[in-house]
Amino acid sequence: DGGITQSPKYLFRKEGQNVTLSCEQNLNHDAMYWYRQDPGQGLRLIYYSQIVNDFQKGDIAEGYSVSREKKESFPLTVTSAQKNPTAFYLCASSIPGGLFNQPQHFGDGTRLSIL
Amino acid sequence: SQQGEEDPQALSIQEGENATMNCSYKTSINNLQWYRQNSGRGLVHLILIRSNEREKHSGRLRVTLDTSKKSSSLLITASRAADTASYFCATDGGQNFVFGPGTRLSVLP
Numbered sequence: 478d479g480g481i482t483q484s485p486k487y488l489f490r491k492e493g494q495n496v497t498l499s500c501e502q503n504l505n506h507d508a509m510y511w512y513r514q515d516p517g518q519g520l521r522l523i524y525y526s527q528i529v530n531d532f533q534k535g536d537i538a539e540g541y542s543v544s545r546e547k548k549e550s551f552p553l554t555v556t557s558a559q560k561n562p563t564a565f566y567l568c569a570s571s572i573p574g575g576l577f578n579q580p581q582h583f584g585d586g587t588r589l590s591i592l
Numbered sequence: 593s594q595q596g597e598e599d600p601q602a603l604s605i606q607e608g609e610n611a612t613m614n615c616s617y618k619t620s621i622n623n624l625q626w627y628r629q630n631s632g633r634g635l636v637h638l639i640l641i642r643s644n645e646r647e648k649h650s651g652r653l654r655v656t657l658d659t660s661k662k663s664s665s666l667l668i669t670a671s672r673a674a675d676t677a678s679y680f681c682a683t684d685g686g687q688n689f690v691f692g693p694g695t696r697l698s699v700l701p
Contacts, residue, residue, distance in 0.1 A: 519682075
């Protein structure tokens with residue numbers, strides 16, 4: 478079955494530590510996205526990538542970094558510069574045809590907490 | 593304030609009743625999408641409606657779009673307990689893809 482796999486499901490970060498969230502898809506989608514969801518709020522776009530080796534900042538990119546070395550993978554690093562990282566992080570992908578003009582397929586998220 | 597905002601924030605209905613959720617947005621759009629999220633899970637795409645469309649159906653779901661009022665509605669007919677979830681609208685107005693805060697639907701058996 479094709480889909481998006483996010484790991485780990487739960488992650489804990491110590492002060493001053495960088496952590497990396499994994500996102501892998503076998504849908505052969507070109508576009509991938511990272512969102513942050515806080516309680517009672519909608520999703521906010523962190524970064525997105527339309528093709529390999531290219532990515533763009535979203536609305537809340539500060540304190541985060543990404544890479545897109547393979548079509549299937551789009552890892553997100555939450556750096557120590559992100560002072561309020563506790564949130565639910567969601568990865569998504571879509572087929573080409575306009576960046577936000579196609580349905581997005583989501584993983585089941587990673588919940589990040591501060592120790 | 594957000595590009596897309598759903599109304600109401602929360603809705604409780606009995607199984608078998610219809611549920612209607614509304615979404616308002618501020619800037620011109622090319623398309624509007626509705627998603628469902630079960631607690632602690634990722635989002636599931638429901639319907640995409642383009643700016644030149646007025647209504648779309650998918651099973652028990654009906655979505656309307658009124659670009660003159662910058663609003664959309666999602667109707668779920670004959671609701672089931674399994675429809676209990678949060679529902680989000682998302683628009684491509686502005687620079688990026690923007691999700692509203694969602695409507696939390698509870699369907700009581």
